[in-house]
Amino acid sequence: MSKELTTKSDNSVSHLDDYRAPVTYRPPTDIFDLGDKLVIELDMPGVAKDDIDISLEKHVLTIRGRAKTSDRDGWKMIYSEYGEGDYERAFALSDQLDEAKIDAALKDGVLRLELPKAESAKARKINVKAA
Template sequence: MSKHEMTTTDNATNRTYTADIATENATQHRVSLRPLVNITEAEDGFTLTAEMPGVPKDAVEVKVEDGLLTLAGDIKLPQVTGMKSTYAEVKTARYQRAFTLSRELDSTKIEASQADGVLSLHIPKAEHAKPRKIEVQVG
């Protein structure tokens, strides 16, 4: 009975969205790990480091869309044949986390690098947002 109820609710929800949003919704519902981050702000921009151990460099996804910075990646580890998991603290093989960017940041100039499972991003501030002195004109 409950299974039937769930299906109908799902259908009802999907109907109200456009196809695109429905797909995105499905992705968001996938269980993912939240990468731990450190974030610092300096005069010229933000530095963000995120831990994604097990994700090779070419599997790291960084995208900016409508002021939303999304970090994601799939853990890819060599499989051991016939292995049974007995204890797991890392329970899923996908990381995902998003951050809202403020307008002062220049998302077109984000620099990214990855080493030893740590993703480092530098998000510069737009030229107009950098601190500057304003000359007061005497008129």
């Protein structure tokens, strides 16, 4: 459908698809292996720290967030393509990760999770003894 704007007699702007259904975004994600831990970075623009929920149940790490539009005093919104919506992503974790030590931080719209590897999963050197 075309997204043309039309001018009404009262000089406001009308949009042909004014109704928006609730949106759930799947945040773009990068995963890195740093040897002793995995790092997951998720792009979640518009989500505040207090609007993020991270849960871990039965080896499934679930990340949810809510992007809210900001109210601006004295401003009247006449058109917006960026709306409110939810972010959601889930990852199945192996038992090779230390789930008790998972850490998360949000900076500049990027959620970064650090998942340390369990001691049993870390690379180690095995010494050879003379027989």
